[in-house]
Amino acid sequence: MIATFPSLHALFGAFLIATIFLNTYPEFVLATSHHGSVTRHYKFDIRLVNVTRLCHTKSVVTVNGKFPGPQIVVREGDRLVVKVVNHVPNNISLHWHGVRQLGSGWSDGQSYVYNFTIVGQRGTLFWHAHFSWLRATVYGPLILLPRHNESYPFQKPYKEVPILFGEWWNADPEAVIAQALQTGGGPNVSDAYTINGLPGPLYNCSKDTYKLKVKPGKTYLLRLINAALNDELFFSIANHTLIIVEADASYIKPFKSNTILLGPGQTTNVLLKTKPYYPNATFFMLAKPYFTGQGTFDNSTVAASMNNESFALPTIALLQQHFFGKANNGVWLMHCHFDVHLSWGLRMAWIVEDGKLPNQKLPPPPKDLPKC
Numbered sequence: 001m002i003a004t005f006p007s008l009h010a011l012f013g014a015f016l017i018a019t020i021f022l023n024t025y026p027e028f029v030l031a032t033s034h035h036g037s038v039t040r041h042y043k044f045d046i047r048l049v050n051v052t053r054l055c056h057t058k059s060v061v062t063v064n065g066k067f068p069g070p071q072i073v074v075r076e077g078d079r080l081v082v083k084v085v086n087h088v089p090n091n092i093s094l095h096w097h098g099v100r101q102l103g104s105g106w107s108d109g110q111s112y113v114y115n116f117t118i119v120g121q122r123g124t125l126f127w128h129a130h131f132s133w134l135r136a137t138v139y140g141p142l143i144l145l146p147r148h149n150e151s152y153p154f155q156k157p158y159k160e161v162p163i164l165f166g167e168w169w170n171a172d173p174e175a176v177i178a179q180a181l182q183t184g185g186g187p188n189v190s191d192a193y194t195i196n197g198l199p200g201p202l203y204n205c206s207k208d209t210y211k212l213k214v215k216p217g218k219t220y221l222l223r224l225i226n227a228a229l230n231d232e233l234f235f236s237i238a239n240h241t242l243i244i245v246e247a248d249a250s251y252i253k254p255f256k257s258n259t260i261l262l263g264p265g266q267t268t269n270v271l272l273k274t275k276p277y278y279p280n281a282t283f284f285m286l287a288k289p290y291f292t293g294q295g296t297f298d299n300s301t302v303a304a305s306m307n308n309e310s311f312a313l314p315t316i317a318l319l320q321q322h323f324f325g326k327a328n329n330g331v332w333l334m335h336c337h338f339d340v341h342l343s344w345g346l347r348m349a350w351i352v353e354d355g356k357l358p359n360q361k362l363p364p365p366p367k368d369l370p371k372c
């Protein structure tokens with residue numbers, strides 16, 4: 001829900017909306033500068049916390065007790081060091097979704113100190129748990145600002161606001177997928193979609209709505225992240241047109257749309273221009289799933305797989321050699337970002353071998369890499 005306030009009240013509202021300051025988060029430990037490039041240190045404690053939605057209270061896995069998780073803010077060219085300490089019984093690993101990880105393939109999907117540099121990317125990405133269905137609650141924004149001396153290739157926004165879409169199960173998502181795998185059927189669908197962790201007013205017994213208070217006649221940059229597990233989502237704001245300026249941490253040629261569709265794992269930046277003067281108006285901000293099938297059990301879907309007999313892993317990475325020529329070697333998991341499909345096995349590994357040039361060789365594993 002979005003509320004437009006006349007300017008007098010707007011000052012108050014401005015304090016309530018999420019804004020981006022680099023040094024104000026408890027999980028942000030310190031930034032050190034070396035030859036102009038900055039290393040930003042974060043500390044992530046994986047903890048169980050009680051969360052109540054739709055009148056159901058349950059213990060959920062979180063980072064630093066937050067649901068959704070804390071946001072990370074870096075600039076292009078920065079090095080990011082995240083120390084992850086796991087205090088819960090579940091295994092966990094974190095995936096830095098969309099980060100190219102050039103030469104830092106070791107820093108993805110392990111549980112230890114992640115250490116990588118943001119190269120040639122700016123925009124919005126996100127991080128999430130990459131173990132079982134834990135990403136239902138373990139996720140947060142990964143905001144890549146342009147370098148210090150660079151500006152956006154579009155109108156400078158008055159404020160920037162992360163908008164995360166998610167799914168809430170009243171039951172434990174780990175139990176939901178465990179039961180589905182046992183029976184062979186589709187997992188129970190979630191009980192609500194959420195915006196910034198809150199289900200909004202359209203669900204039974206829902207007490208929490210995300211409200212973005214805005215000033216009239218200003219331009220806001222909304223950083224949209226579809227962190228839902230199993231659904232493509234349509235998003236729109238009543239009576240407003242969005243200007244899409246970035247997708248998956250790449251600038252794009254801007255275009256206008258009233259509605260956008262985001263698949264799970266996709267991120268995009270949109271500009272929202274608020275109405276000039278609209279006292280006490282509220283506009284709904286809505287996310288709705290794209291849905292064509294019937295029911296959750298479908299044999300042909302269950303059988304879907306990328307590692308069937310018609311496909312064999314190449315021994316050399318032909319695509320890499322032909323099209324990229326960049327050093328991004330290592331072993332990469334490619335998978336559908338619908339978690340239910342991932343659970344059913346829709347995944348494969350890409351092996352990108354070392355090239356001849358020095359920057360095409362994977363460095364040895366860091367000393368602190370956990371042993372199996």
Ligand SMILES: [Cu+2]
Pocket residue numbers: 095097128265337
């Ligand atoms: Cu992902």
